[in-house]
Amino acid sequence: MKTLFDKLVVLLCSPYPELRARWKTVVLPSLLVFFILYVLQPFGISRMEGNKLLVLAGYAVVSSAMLAVAVYVFPALFPAWYREERWTVGKEILSTLLLCVLITLGNWCYTAGVFGLELNLRLLAVCLLWMVVIGPFPIVLFVMWNRNLQLSHNLQEAVAMNARLAERVQAEAVSEPRSAAARGEVLLEGGTRESLALDPARLLYAESEGNYVRLRYLDAGSGKTAVKLLRLTLKQAEDAFLDYSYIIRCHRAYLVNLHRVAQVSGNAQGYRLHLEGCGTEIPVSRSYAVRVKRALEGSE
Known part of the structure; x- marks a missing residue:
């Protein structure tokens, strides 16, 4: 009888097909991030006067840039790892976690630059918190989208x-x-x-x-x-x-x-x-x- 660990290993090693167009993977989540940020207005944006939309657009651009790195740059640098026929659930999870880290770091640097703040651990924790709050929405959306496409x-x-x-x-x-x-x-x-x-x-x-x-x-x-x-x-x-x-x-x-x-x-x-x-x-x-x-x- 298979143990829970054995079943987890089988799940992580099972194929995970990807049918999404890469440019859509870069553009659409960024638009969704822009919309969510416009509604929630984190990082003190709600207290800003003037250029709110421009600042929010900057967060969307940062997300697009990090997505482009994950979708275009990494597969070009490590083609064997990203081969479609060898892509698994485990690799998809690792890729998603890595993407979340990249976007968090990008937002950390962008927030510090826009608001004139110091790049410290406290600000990093705030950016990580908002990633945890906002991140599940585009992740779940794109998992379901890919499933329906497949x-x-x-x-x-x-x-x-x-x-x-x-x-x-x-x-x-x-x-x-x-x-x-x-x-x-x-x-x-x-x-x-x-x-x-x-x-x-x-x-x-x-x-x-x-x-x-x-x-x-x-x-x-x-x-x-x-x-x-x-x-x-x-x-x-x-x-x-x-x-x-x-x-x-x-x-x-x-x-x-x-x-x-x-x-x-x-x-x-x-x-x-x-x-x-x-x-x-x-x-x-x-x-x-x-x-x-x-x-x-x-x-x-």
Whole structure:
């Protein structure tokens, strides 16, 4: 049983897709900051006479500058760390915290300059306090925005894949599975002297479970789904089906027979494959999404 720490590690290491346009990430939060500051008027701005809007605009510019550093400069300096396909929930959290620190430091310097104050810890604490008060609004807004963008994108992709799948599924199910069956069965041998001779066309999916692989397939005699647990790695199972292009890796823990895919659904996390005669939904991870999409649409 997974502990709370294990679940937290899995969450932090899980993919976090980013679809936001970078310029919007710089401009829109700054406008929101300007609006919130105009309503709350912190840092003694409420007691100012004259140039309030100009001072408030300065805070928005500082926020934009710090956002630009986080969005443009850091990814250019550290491209490996910011690679989109390797971006995770944990990295998103660290990036957000770093951005909050940058904006706090920027506001600290700007506030001292505008009001002629000394750059001391007391002023830094005040700026940090207002970051804690104001920061959650743009952070929550942009997390929800990115989630909705991802959901909309994945739903549209799923609709397109389902339309293409409906056109191709009958021809694929007749041609390639039959020719594959004619070439014989694949022998999967486990480390405990157990083995399974399987017609690749009957495989539904293979799932990694520690040092074992769980294979779910259609039984040749009854036509019902059957399960076999073998002591081998998913990479070994993948290599065994290497000659069958319709059996591919779709996730670090799953192989799937694309000829058995009846429907594709999309949500904020990605795609899920629904197989014929099988209640299990197979996840498609971000790193394999493009390959699965191309294979389903027949462009690979």
